[in-house]
Amino acid sequence: MEKFTTITGIAAPLPMINVDTDMIIPKQYLKTIKRTGLGTGLFAELRYDEDGKPHPHFVLHKPPYTExxxxxxxxxxxxxxxxEHAPWALLDFGFRCVIAPSFADIFYNNCFKNGILPIKLPQEEIDKLLDDASRGANATITVDLENQEIRGPDGGVIHFDIDPFLKRCLMEGLDDIGLTLEKAEHIENFETSSRARRPWA
Structure with a gap:
């Protein structure tokens, strides 16, 4: 999993509540177990009409939000x-951070396991960031995970809280497999000892 330390990039505003995982990635895109190629289906029912033509008014079709x-x-x-295809689709499109007042628990945890930083902030802070994001090419925001800060285009700073364990996982690029492999030496020693004690097993 790719490490997350600090990113600076365009912030896209999507001021909608209760955006569910079917809206993030509709069911017809769930036929694959690959994590790549799902970005085209991200918010598909909002981005495209029934003929598959892009809705030009949707934010992700407007430069610079395409990046x-x-x-x-x-x-x-x-x-x-x-x-889990929901965070995969966001990541494949290019999103590394999602900022909202609240998240569904499973989606929130899935983000950390896929290299996406979900940040919870009070609505008044979200409103400030939405205003920043509305500036188009001037909507560049920096998210600094180590210092737990969001720095806006005008120099304003917003602090955010995060669980220390989840922070470490993101900063070191550790998903569940990576965490297990940290104990590889202990696992190997246990297996060697177990084979010696129970050669019949």
Whole structure:
């Protein structure tokens, strides 16, 4: 998993509440177990009409938001089913950070396991960031995980809280497999000892 330390990029505003995982990545895109190629289906029902033509008014079709790395959105983001394809689609599009007042628990935890930083902030701070994000090419925001800060285009700083364990996992690029491999030496020693004690097993 790619490490997350500090990113600076365009922030895309999506001021919607209760955006569920089916809205993030509709069910017809769930036929694959690959993590790549899902970015085209991200918010598909908002981005395209019934003929597959792009809705030009949708934020992710407007430059510079086509290159956005940060998403600013509303409360209860990622609710609905627990599909892991939702963070995969966000990551494949290019998002490394989602900022919202609240998240569905499963989606929130899935983000950390896929290299995305979800940040919870009070609505008044979200409103400030939405205003920053509305500036188009001037909507560059820096997210500094080590110092737990968001720095806006005008120099304003917002502090955010994060669980220390989840912070370490992101900064070191550790998913569940990576965490297990940290104990590889202990696992190997146990298996060697177990084979010696129970050669019949």
């Amino acid at each position: 956005a790395k940060i998403l600013i959105t509303g409360e209860n983001f990622g609710c609905g089913s627990s599909r």
